[in-house]
Amino acid sequence: MRIKCPLCGERDRREFYYKGAAIDLARPAPDAGDVAWDDYIHNRENPAGRTKDLWQHEMGCSAWLVVERNTVTHEIYGVELAENVKRGMK
Template sequence: MRLTCPLCGERDRREFYYQGAALERPEADDPAAWDSYVHLRENPAGRVRDWWFHEAGCGAWLIVERDTVTHEIYGVELAE
C-alpha cells in the first residue's frame, strides 16, 4: 500500500505509523459519549478514516481515507 503525503509525495506504507480511527471528539459534558469514544471501537470492513503519522518522513499527522478490504486510498489530508 502506498500513501501520498501532502508534503513529501507518494511513499510506501512502511514510512507511516497507524494511529487508529479518526473519530470526532464528543462534547466535554457528556460522560456516556466519552465512555464510548475511549473504550468502544468498531472494526468495519470498507471505507474508513484513520490517523497516520509520517514517522520516517516529515513528521506530519495525516487523515487517510481508505478501504480496509481493497486497500484503495481515497484521500490523504493534513490533520488540523
C-alpha cells in the first residue's frame, strides 16, 4: 500500500504508523459528561469498507494524517493533514 503524504509525496506504507480511527479528532469537551466520555472511549466501530484513519508519517516529516481508505481493498481515496480536518467529524 502506498500513502501520498501531503508534505513528502507518495511513500510506502512502512514509513507510516497507524494510530487508529480518525474519530479521535472528535474528542468530547472536557465537561461533556460521563455518558459522552464512556461512548468515546469504549464504543468504537470496526467497519469493513470505507474508513478515515489517523496515521503518522513516522519515517518522514512526522506529520499526522487522516487517510480515507477501504479496509477491505486497501484503496486510498484521499489523504489530508490532520490539522486541516474539521474537529467534530464522525
